[in-house]
Amino acid sequence: MRIGELARVTGASPRALRHYEEAGLIDARRAANGYRLYDEGTVTRVRNIRHLLVGGLTVDDVRAFLPCLDGDITAGTMSAKALQVALKRLAVIDERIAAQTAVRERLAAALREAGAAGLGQG
Secondary structure, three states, X not given: OEHHHHHHHHOOOHHHHHHHHHOOOXXXXXXXXXXXXXXXXXXXXXXXXXXXXXXXXXXXXXXXXXXXXOOOHHHOOOOHHHHHHHHHHHHHHHHHHHHHHHHHHHHHHHHHHOOOHXXXXX
């Protein structure tokens, strides 16, 4: 499949796909006319890459998961490097959740004090 179709089915922009290729996360063959051609399996790989990036990992972090990107990431055996990256990123996510929870609690308290308790719910 060509880059436009891969972008359409994965939700990644063609620019992001070229970036993933430059970073060594995906591979493409070249057609005679120079167009990039991707295997069907690249769809799963790109979806997994995007999932990890949305989760807060960097492109460099994602490289540690290369052996797991072609299937169910959680079912694969993680390397020591991948485990290290996962633990580090999990700690960062936990810190962000704690910070956002604290801000939410302060905003809800301010709304309650202002008499808008119903707005501070949920």
